Amino acid sequence: MEPTENLIVILDPARAEDFQRLVDYTKRGRLTAEKPGAYSCVVALMTTPNAGVKFRVAANTIVRPVEIRNVVGVLPGKDKDRAAEMVVFSSHYDHLGIIEPVAGDKIANGADDDASGTTAVVALAEYFKKKNDNARTLVFAAFTAEEIGGFGSQYFSRQLDAKQIMAMFNIEMIGKQSKFGPNTAFITGFDKSDFGKLLQRNLIGTPFRFEPDPYPEQNLFYRSDNATLARLGVPAHTISTDQIPTDKRYHTVDDEIETLDLANMTAVITAIARSSAGIVSGQQTPTRINPEAVSQRP
Ligand SMILES: [Zn+2]
Structure with missing residues (x-):
């Protein structure tokens, strides 16, 4: 996921298992050749999107430059x-x-x-x-x-x-x-x-x-x-x-x-x-x- 703006995604709890797989994947970290973007994507599991619900979100990304060589x-x-x-x-x-x-x-x-x-x-x-x-x-x-x-x-x-x-x-x-x-x-x-x-x-x-x-x-x-x-x-x-x-x-x-x-x-x-x-x-x-x-x- 490379969001171009800050996103909150509402996800049906029926997809919880798929979502857990995504969580496990992203937790491992990954090597990319580009600097990460400035925006975050936050996923909330809930049955019905409710306009009255308020979110407070804190996201934390660790970026570590890795030197690699031919x-x-x-x-x-x-x-x-x-x-x-x-x-x-x-x-x-x-x-x-x-x-x-x-x-x-x-x-x-x-x-x-x-x-x-x-x-x-x-x-x-x-x-x-x-x-x-x-x-x-x-x-x-x-x-x-x-x-x-x-x-x-x-x-x-x-x-x-x-x-x-x-x-x-x-x-x-x-x-x-x-x-x-x-x-x-x-x-x-x-x-x-x-x-x-x-x-x-x-x-x-x-x-x-x-x-x-x-x-x-x-x-x-x-x-x-x-x-x-x-x-x-x-x-x-x-x-x-x-x-x-x-x-x-x-x-x-x-x-x-x-x-x-x-x-x-x-x-x-x-x-x-x-x-x-x-x-x-x-x-x-x-x-x-x-x-x-x-x-x-x-
Ligand atoms: Zn190969």
Whole structure:
């Protein structure tokens, strides 16, 4: 509830149970990226609104600023003609925190969403550091505040010149098998650049394949951290395996590591390392996304 004036809402006591749920929810406090509004909403439970009833209301809101950070590592490009060109590998490390308890468990672990992607980013950083032959500069980013509106990636994109970013591999929920079976993952916004086709080609002859996002109606292209840079023209796509329309663990306390297929997840990370080789070495450059073909509404 974000009232634009002070409100008193009269509620039928028959709705007391629903109201109690709302009370429990608001008591937990929540993280928002905006300062709270100046107005309060007070709810009174009563059978009939009675004009003669007088209210005296005191409301108290505690606002505590929380400092949050992206975690970013940079592997400078080894080719001085290519070092100004960047390739981003990213995920988000925040999740939902403490939510409505289910069978005594109130911790939303976020193993798939998005510790799986964050694991990929760390593994890729280790891999490319060991190889140490990247012509382009590689940026490994674990974003914060994705779940409350993508604020970490929005801040990140303002620190860089989007023109210098050649591609973004955003990795979101790769812990379970995709609907295409083992050794597959899908790429969102597949037709918006030739990033996906390029990666597909680079995997020919390997057991792994990338597919276009099978759930366009879910708007996944706009629901993850790639969207901000995509709006600026960067071929920025999300790689995922999640069967989101039927994923019962999504955003629940049951998104736990035991539910992940770690062998398949390793295959996804290996495929990202392999298929990105040409982009990392500067031999391949995906086409830019046309910002006019992308919804600009954040
Ligand atoms: Zn996520």
